[in-house]
Amino acid sequence: MHSSKTQQDIEKQLVPCPEAGCLSQSDSSSRFVQFISVTHPELEASLPQALHFKHQFKGQMDLKADKDTVMAYLDAHQGWFCRCAHPMKVEPVGSNGYILSLGRYGSFGFEVEPQIGLELLPQEEGVYRITTIPVQNKFDHCYQVDFQAAMYLNETSDPGDNSSTPQTSVEWDLALDVAIVFPQFILRLPRKMIQGVGDKLLQQIVQQISQRLTKKVQSDFHASHGIC
Template sequence: MHGSGVDDIDHSAVFEFSTHFQGCMEMFRPLEQVEAYLKNHQQWFARCSEPMQVETLGEDGYIISIGQFGALGYSLIPKFAVMVSPPVDHFYDTHSVPVPGYTPPGYEVDYKAPMHLEEVAIEDTMADVTKFFRKHNLDQCPDRITQVHWDLYLDVKIKFPKFVTRLGNCIIQKTGDRVLSEIIKQISPRLTLKVQNDFHHQLGIPTLPKQSRKFNQVKN
């Protein structure tokens, strides 16, 4: 939407905000072992998603409440559902689905997070695997590890009350896009670290170095 004059605003208009991020986390184990862990997401997803509230939705779905966010004097407590499709050739598809029996009050969430696994030699990793194992006196340094690559696409449509739309389309659009990106920057790195820790701590491996995680916003 364009324009910032009050006279140009359609009070019934729906504003759409969007953001796109890419990331990668390394798991210091072979691909098959990492894939087995990720496929068993019922055992770790809710725990690693805290402090977000998560309810299960069937065998492969979750209803997520991320807490209260807002700007311009208006706030929401977004709730949406995601479905985690079984992997095909090490590719995963996670996407939003309707929350059964729930009508979002004035907003709509479209979430897509394709992900794929790649096994790489330790010479091609982001972190220095050999140095890490030596530093922590760990045995059996692997020859190959797994990189988990992902994209996150998030689009949110919101119908604002009149007191917000009077501020002008340009202000609303810029603020909404910024807030949406800030939400992802708060949630995604925290979730990545928790999943990475959950996997490795079960194996007696301490927290991996920061270099083993990559997270960037993709600018359009």
């Protein structure tokens, strides 16, 4: 089924702003808002009138090392996480938490700066989990995010074959739920159209950030271990 011309026009304008200073002087600051993040049980209760945009994502990367070496690297996330997240702004919170500002996105005068708090939980039996932590923000009555991810390691090289190059596959699953209370000028559009455009934009954001972060982690890991 083909999308309508109006929906196509909206999608064309849903373009990420790469720089924090992309808004012109004539833009009203009241139109610029931020996402905040909460844990999942609070999401439905705190924003009962919100529209939910959900996306599930699977990713994978290969690292040229044995599983134990990869685990030691991932465990020391205080070193690599901030380096690899750049150019996103990252603020460490405690020993395992980070607040990420993802950049600005907007359409039809409605700009947002997605911001999310994540906790990289210590691995359990080789499984790494990332969950949402609260971010204090004055817009918490409008926008909330629930991020739940699990990462698994699988050594794909034969540990008994000394002639083979060690390699570990890192795979992850992400479930993302963004709840948004829109202003009235957005709600004048058909609800189905808002849902479709929002889901598509969320998918694009996740894919872009995942691809960029994957490449940076691979490069950082191999460089830090002297692997070409």
